[in-house]
Amino acid sequence: MIKVGIIGSTGYAGNEIVRILLRHKNASVKWFGSRSYKDMKYASVYGNFVELVSDTCLEDDIERLSDEVDVIFTATPQGLCSSLVNEKILSKTKIIDLSADFRIKDVAIYEKWYKLEHKSPQFIKEAVYGLCEINRQDVKNARLIANPGCFPTCSILSIYPLLKEGILDKDSIIIDAKSGTSGAGRGAKVDNLFCEVNENIKAYGVANHRHTPEIEEQLSYMAGEDLMVNFTPHLVPMNRGILVTAYGNLKKKVTYDEVKAIYDKYYKDEYFVRVLDKDICPQTKWVEGSNFTDINFKIDERTNRIIMMGAIDNLVKGAAGQAVQNMNIMFGEKENEGLDIVPMFP
Amino acid sequence: MIKVGIIGSTGYAGNEIVRILLRHKNASVKWFGSRSYKDMKYASVYGNFVELVSDTCLEDDIERLSDEVDVIFTATPQGLCSSLVNEKILSKTKIIDLSADFRIKDVAIYEKWYKLEHKSPQFIKEAVYGLCEINRQDVKNARLIANPGCFPTCSILSIYPLLKEGILDKDSIIIDAKSGTSGAGRGAKVDNLFCEVNENIKAYGVANHRHTPEIEEQLSYMAGEDLMVNFTPHLVPMNRGILVTAYGNLKKKVTYDEVKAIYDKYYKDEYFVRVLDKDICPQTKWVEGSNFTDINFKIDERTNRIIMMGAIDNLVKGAAGQAVQNMNIMFGEKENEGLDIVPMFP
Amino acid sequence: MIKVGIIGSTGYAGNEIVRILLRHKNASVKWFGSRSYKDMKYASVYGNFVELVSDTCLEDDIERLSDEVDVIFTATPQGLCSSLVNEKILSKTKIIDLSADFRIKDVAIYEKWYKLEHKSPQFIKEAVYGLCEINRQDVKNARLIANPGCFPTCSILSIYPLLKEGILDKDSIIIDAKSGTSGAGRGAKVDNLFCEVNENIKAYGVANHRHTPEIEEQLSYMAGEDLMVNFTPHLVPMNRGILVTAYGNLKKKVTYDEVKAIYDKYYKDEYFVRVLDKDICPQTKWVEGSNFTDINFKIDERTNRIIMMGAIDNLVKGAAGQAVQNMNIMFGEKENEGLDIVPMFP
Amino acid sequence: MIKVGIIGSTGYAGNEIVRILLRHKNASVKWFGSRSYKDMKYASVYGNFVELVSDTCLEDDIERLSDEVDVIFTATPQGLCSSLVNEKILSKTKIIDLSADFRIKDVAIYEKWYKLEHKSPQFIKEAVYGLCEINRQDVKNARLIANPGCFPTCSILSIYPLLKEGILDKDSIIIDAKSGTSGAGRGAKVDNLFCEVNENIKAYGVANHRHTPEIEEQLSYMAGEDLMVNFTPHLVPMNRGILVTAYGNLKKKVTYDEVKAIYDKYYKDEYFVRVLDKDICPQTKWVEGSNFTDINFKIDERTNRIIMMGAIDNLVKGAAGQAVQNMNIMFGEKENEGLDIVPMFP
Incomplete structure (x- = not known):
């Protein structure tokens, strides 16, 4: 039985890790860390867990945690995990960090976009970018996982096969993303009040959202050379879901079948990626609650562009589920153990 | 392995049975009946099932079904199940009817409220009203289950312990219910369009909703004498969930602890009923996707009334989950097999 | 031209007063008071007013205000208006208080339900309860208006004609109300975040909501004797709208036509009250953005009860519009000047 | 007083024309045409109009209409207006067509994208494309107005000043649009049911949406040469609102001030276009119910692209309001008569 500790268990991502692990055969949450709700019953913070979780929230003591659990999930704001981690801790326990601290290899880029000093740059190189479908082998032996951001997960999975196979003009990529509001977290902010979000849509972080360099770094690996993208997220009046609509110029004429064959080559054996039938557009509702990524594409022969679409549940494949x-990969479990959740519709 | 057939598998309730049974260890859907989508891939009707269900929709042939499956779920409009069932079929297979056809023992009342002639009244007496927490013993040996309505399930579970224990004035009960829109089904009607429901709330079926006699009959059994209630449902702009707020006059002064003790007496050992802590009001979101019923109450000493509250997911405990x-009870399975779903929040 | 000052102009009710007065022919907002947003452009706090309002938020200085404006709207938390008002101010300007400070005549009841000491009880008697359809004559000459609460407005207008005409058992009244989330204000609270409210419904303030004594006091006047009610509000995932479903026992048999005649007697000449056609249930969407109250009823002969239904926009008739x-009444304007807004659908 | 007839008055756009004209000083709807609801009270089809509109729906008889009214709005499906219009009618009355029939000058392109034979191509040349801010002079004397589509209105207003001033690479334009559900009309379709749209987002009409050639034709005029765009609409769970996020490559380095000056040059004197302050992203809620178009932009120096954003209420500026x-322009009225509606928030 894998013993799990969560630092930041009372945020939406932490709460989702708890939901998933409650039905995991070989893992169990032993430590519900929470700064804000310390000493409160976890089920009083999240009423869905009444009679399912009897634990009380504990302080975020990573030292004690590293003695008591096999793996620590840090579902915390940027800068916290990197300020806590050290060699002693990593020698005793594995860490899966849901924040951005270890996602970007170039510390200068991290510090510029996040406006934070990185507190433990010595671990950046070792950290594995945990986009499982791409880095599965490295994940197996990792001590420290940088769990990917929600937008990068959906964007990269939608785009990278075409980039890797060389059919996309690497400098033409535009990613227009739409997210449910749970991505903004459970902090009490006017901008996230029901009345501000409902019956409304807006872009935010235009040309400066912090997931941009993460996407660029990963896509650059695929392209084999540096690239930059435009990435624009939008806030949508729904709880869960990310939809990515990405645009790229085609380097040459391609047919539907050729592109379909590329996606199949990369995803045919991937349980969590579903390439949809021709002309079926992904819908976020079709993956809700699950770890699936639904993908499809459309070639526009008139403009010689391709439109790539992807949908995930931002709290599952975009956070807790991928974590x-x-x-599962790190501990030799079946990769979909606890994650074979059927999407809920409607 | 229990072989399951569904007549009406492409409605929202049918779709929910499929979602649940996909994770049931000992049952499997063998027949996806659908009049509207015959010969179409089931996963093309409900995109959430892509790569999870490969079956094609079949016609609603109950004769063939009764030879091939162990249990038939009829998730169909009122009047259909009662027109199909006969002794030969019941001798070969069990039927769990999600419509109202066999819920009401007095056929005259059924025909009056439903404005339908009942086609097989000879089976009404035999049919067991499948509110499991109350009729578990009868369910075990039943051939034909009348699966309770969504509003009655939530209303009865919220009220009956107090009625049975004699603290409620039986003639004072008022049930004000609020339902998500999935209860209205997947039929294409202007009234259920997004733009008509969103940012809106209204009552409907005031003083004549067809779940009224079903609630009255069951509560009358508990009270030991006939009673009538006021029942008013409302349409709420959300997909799932029923919240019941019920009011009753107290026959005598009671304390919080006394009432709590009554609820505990009936529900302490019930996996699917959660009596919440003092002063915590049930929220539909806390049971979403699960088979739980969350219950609580508040005594108003000023008016000598008690307010009883209950919350369910209308598609799960209110339909597919209870089915x-x-x-599970009929086939000797663990009662929560396939149903130990953790509610999803947010 | 009536010069208007608003204390608390950056809450949702204050913002709605601004929206309405922008199209009022003979009134103009001269003072946009705001503690939280002092010195900020009003249109930067509420983007809907870009190019329509060029003013800057000012401090809440009631002394200066009383010199500069003809009427002050206080759209502030309970306790503020009563701590500011004094004879000198009232001698110079009129006050319309949207808080509860002057709604309840019995100061002991106010202090018990609001858990506040009342700072100027000497003005309570003078203050006029501004439910215009009932107290129009008194409003005309008032210096200080207690603008009614949102739930009381909708509840009282739905019930009082039947009570006054003596057909209701005064001790049988149960009010089950449903409100959009703007009623909770613009404060940053976790409970009002989009993800907590969306796809969810719950009761709150059960048996102790502070609008209860306000409703009881007003209905007692109508009944000619003291009465108590049960009042239960619910939070609905929509921005605007209150729906009241009220239940009462009939003291004698009445027909539809008799009850309809009573409502018509009271409301036939009221521009802002619309009694709907038989069997048409009020919908909050049909009054959205307007000052209308839509009303209807249904007699349940079986239980000898009557169900009374009312719908308003909580920010308009429930707050800013009624203010x-x-x-308009106080200053001799046409009563619907600025308020002849057509409801917006969908 | 301008006498108005509406063919298709019971669709969402028709209903919105009625809402607006009820507060127009010099226009009045004399004919509420409706095929589906003929002989029914208009206020029974749209409950918001109770006690405001007492008319009954009439048949869609354009011959009689042309004798009785000064202007006819056709808020009908594609193909209807072009099958009704003729010289005799146009000699007696003006027509403002809200369908696409006369928007596209090249009839072959119309017929290809709309898959319809055009029934009166002889009037296409005469018809004026009613994007008022651009074609105001031509509108003045027009007999037949092609009222622009909702997406084209928002897209063109966001993009065309930059195109006209030559700073955009004309072949680089990508338009990613998001629309509320009222754009899909009031037809009873499963895809537009509440439960299918709520908590969901998807793209549709990818690379083949029929507003594409309309946008291309108008932008080509601005660019002075033919161009093609990618246009992708998305369905958002809200009633009203369109948000356009458009991307274009810059032909040369430009500063914020330079681009701002261009927008100001075109829109400074336009009542209905609001260019927002630096870094403020348009939100659909800020224009809800109004005829405003909110616009802003962001230069991405890294990629040398510009992101242009626009927000409208699809039923107002995107349909009825612009009509x-x-x-108003055709009849010499003040351009914002009846349209000086303050946006409603929240």
């Missing part, structure tokens, strides 16, 4: 998927 | 719970 | 209606 | 704006 558990990483844990 | 599977009945199946 | 402007009071201003 | 009335056209009527």
Whole structure:
């Protein structure tokens, strides 16, 4: 039985890790860390867990945690995990960090976009970017996982096969993303009040959202050379879901069948990626609650562009689900253990 | 392995039975009946099932079904199940009817409220009203289950312990219910369009909703004498969930502890009923996707009334989940097999 | 031209007063008071007013205000208006208080339910309860208006004609109300985040909501004797709208036509009250953005009860609209000046 | 007083024309045409109009209409207006067509994208494309207005000043649009049910949406040469609102001030276009119910692209509001008569 500790268990991502692990055969949450709700019953913070979780929230003591659990999930704001981690801790326990601290290899880029000093740059190189479908082998032996951001997960999975196979003009990529509001977290902010979000849509972080360099770094690996993208997220009046609509110029004429064959080559054996039938557009509702990524594309012969679409549940494949998927790989579990959740519709 | 057939598998309730049974260890859907989508891939009707269900929709042939499956779920409009069932079929297979056809023992009342002639009144007496927490023993040996309505399930579970224990004035009960829109089904009607429901709330079926006699009959059994209630449902702009707020006059002064003790007496050992802590009001979101019923109450000493509250997911405990719970009881399965779903929040 | 000052102009009710007065022919907002947003452009706090309002938020200085404006709207938390008002101010300017400070005549009841000491009880008697359809004559000459609460407005208008005409058992009244989330204000609270409210419904303030004594006091006047009610509000995932479903026992048999005649007697000449056609249930969407109250009823002969239903926009008839209606009456304006807004659908 | 007839008055756009004209000083709807609801009270089809509109729906008889009214709005499906219009009618009355029939000058392109034979191509040349801010002079004397589509209105207003001033690479334009559900109309379709749209987002009409050639034709005029765009609409779970996020490559380095000056040059004197302050992203909620178009932009120096954003209410500036704006121009009314509606928030 894998013993799990969560630092930041009372945020939406932490709460989702708990939901998933409650039905995991070989893992169990032993430590519900929470600064804000310390000493409160976890089920009083999240009423869905009444009679399912009897634990009380504990302080975020990573030292004690590293003695008591096999793996620590840090579902915390940027800068916290990197300020806590050290060699002693990593020698005793594995860490899956849901924040951005270890996602970007170039510390200068991290510090510029996040406006934070990185507190433990010595671990950046070792950290594995936990996009499981791409880095599965490295994840297996990792001590420290940088769990990917929600937008990068959906964007990269939608785009990278075409980039890797060389059919996309690497400098033409535009990613227009739409997110449910749970991505903004459970902090009490006017901008996230029901009345501000409902019956409304807006872009935010235009040309400066912090997921941009993460996407660029990963896509650059695929392209084999540096590239930059435009990435624009939008806030949508729904709880869960990310939809990515990405645009790229085609380097040559391609047919539907050729592109379909590329996606199949990369995803045919991937349980969590579903390439949809021709002309079926992904819908976020079709993946809700699950760890699936639904993908499709459309070639526009008139403009010689391709439109790539992807849908995920931002709290599952975009956060907690992928974190558990990483844990499963690291501990030799079946990759979809606890994650074979059927999407809920409607 | 229990072989399952569904007549009406492409409605929202049918779709929910499929979602649940996909994770049931000992049951499997063998027949996806659908009049509207015959010969279409089931996963093309409900995109959430892509790569999870490969079956094609079949016609609603109950004769063939009764030879091939162990249990038939009829998730169909009122009047259909009662026109199909006969002794030969019941001798070969069990039927769990999600419509109202066999819920009401007095056929005259059924025909009056439903404005339909009942086609097989000879089976009404035999049919077991499948509110599992109340009729578990009868369910075990039933051939034909009348799966309760969504509003009655939530209303009865919230009220009956107090009625049975004699603290409620039986003639004072008022039930004000609020339902998500999935209860209205997947039929294409202007009234259920997004733009008509969103940012809106209204009552409907005031003083004549067809769940009224079903609630009255069951509560009358508890009270030991006939009673009538006021029942008013409202349409709420959300997909799932029923919240019941019920009011009753107290026959005598009671304390919080006394009432709590009554609820505990009836529900302490019930996996699917959660009586919440003092002063915590049930929220539909806390049971979403699960088979739980959350219950609480508040005594108003000023007016000598008690307010009883209950919350369910209308598609799970209010339809598909309770149907599977009945199946589990009938076939000797663990009662929560396939139903130990953790509610999803947010 | 009536010069208007608003204390608390950056809450949702204050913002709605601004929206309405921008199209009022003879009134103009001269002072946009705001503690939280002092010195910021009003249109930067509420983007809907870009190019329509060029003013800057000012401090809440009631002394200066009383010199500069003809009427002050206080759209502030309970306790503030009563701590500011004094004879000198009232001698110079009129006050329309949207808080509860002057709604309840019995100061002991106010202090018990609001858990506040009342700072100027000497003005309670003078203050006029500004439910215009009932107290129009008193409003005309008032210096200080207690603008009614949102739930009381909708509840009282739905019930009082039947109570006054003596057909209701005064001790049987149960009010089950449903409100959009703007009623909770613009404060940053976790409970009002989009993800907590969306796809969810719950009761709150059960048996102890502070609008209860306000409703009881007003209905007692109508009944000619003291009465108590049960009042239960619910939070609905929509921005605007209150729906009241009220239940009462009939003291004698009445027909539809008799009850319809009573409502018509009271409301036939009221511009802002619309009694709907038989069997048409009020919908909050049909009054959205307007100052209308839509009303209807249904007699349940079986239980000898009557169900009374009312719908308003909580920010208009439930707050800002009624406040402007009071201003119009006080200043001899046409009662619907600025308020002849057509409801917006969908 | 301008006498108005509406063919298709019971669709969402028709209903919105009625809402607007009820507060127009010099226009009045005399004919509420409706095929589906003939002989029914208009206020029974749209409950918001109770006690405001007492008319009954009439048949869609354009011959009689042309004798009785000064202007006809056709808020009908594609193909209907072009099958009704003829020289005799146009000699007696003006027509403002809200369908696409006369928007596209090249009839072959119309017929290809709309898959319809055009029934009166002889009027296409005469018809004026009623994007008022651009074609105001031509509108003045028009007999037949092609009222622009919702997406084209928002897209063109966001993009065309930059195109006209030559700073955009004309072949680089990508338009990613998001629309509320009212754009899909009031037809009873499963895809537009509440439960299918709520908590969901998807793209549709990818690379083949029929607003594409309309946008291309108008932008080509601005660019002075033919161009093609990628246009992708998305369905958002909200009633009203369109948000356009458009991307273009810059032909040369430009500063914020330079681009701002261009927008100001075109829109400074336009009542209905609001260019927002630096870094403020348009939100659909800020224009809800109004005829405003909110616009802003962001230069991405890294990629040398510009992101242009626009927000409208699809039923107002995207349909009924712009139609009335056209009527005002044609009849010499103040351009914002009836349209000086303050956006409603929240």
